[in-house]
Amino acid sequence: MLMNPENLRSDAGLAAALRVSLARLTRRLRRQAAHHSLTPTQFATLSAVGRHGAITPGELAEHEKVQPPSMTRVIAKLVERGVLERRPHPTDRRQVTVSLTDQGAVLLKEERLAKEAWLAQRIRELTPEERTTLRAAAPILEKLSKM
Template identity: 85%
Template sequence: MLTNAQNLRSDAALASALRVSLARLTRRMRKQAAHHSLTPTQLATLVAVERHTAMTPGELAEHEKVQPPSMTRVIAKLEARGLLERKPHPTDRRQVTVSVTPQGAALLKEERLTKEAWLAQRLKDLTPEERATLRAAAPILEKLSTM
């Protein structure tokens, strides 16, 4: 019988193991979401707008890989909840930009704190060596996510 380390010697095996583990961890973290009843698409949209400060609806649709009419509906729902606001485009009067409201920023902060608290609790169950391995892997995982 092969050990886990032997099973992960090939890049394909490592890719498969990472895909499964990261997907499982992502699902578990989603379950820890703050109680705000946003859909994953709405939450991803809010995060994207926060990261980019202000975006046009078209830029946002392209960034999130959805059709513009779908993004328009998502923006309308977030705006109705007071989480996003539309403003005139600074250089093109035909367009608007969307930005996160203080209420939207507070919701995202609560979301992050809730998930980080859950994850911090899980980390306490690991050995110091396992936590050190994760500390070393974190920048590598970040690099993978931006390639």
């Protein structure tokens, strides 16, 4: 179903349309996952470690906006799966850091490639004008994601 251009004239209408479209796109991308048995929360945690590098569980919980005990359980499952590893903290012996294993890095790469391949195919199906508009919108969407 196409969006009603009348609704896009107001900021509130544009916000509603973007919210719905981005939520649908996110769900579609999730379905394109490489074949693994990680939950969305586990995969988000693995991705966060991939972005931040070696990180303490507390810092990771803060980044992911979850309670530390919840993060501890997620980390335990990921360590058990062999995609994260715990190491002693380099300066504070009371803490540990978690980082990707080689297997975790491969899984992240496969996941990203599968999603990007699916999205690239959808983009190729757009008209040249639509692709130009999307290229112009990409930096704006990035800016919105960081506000």
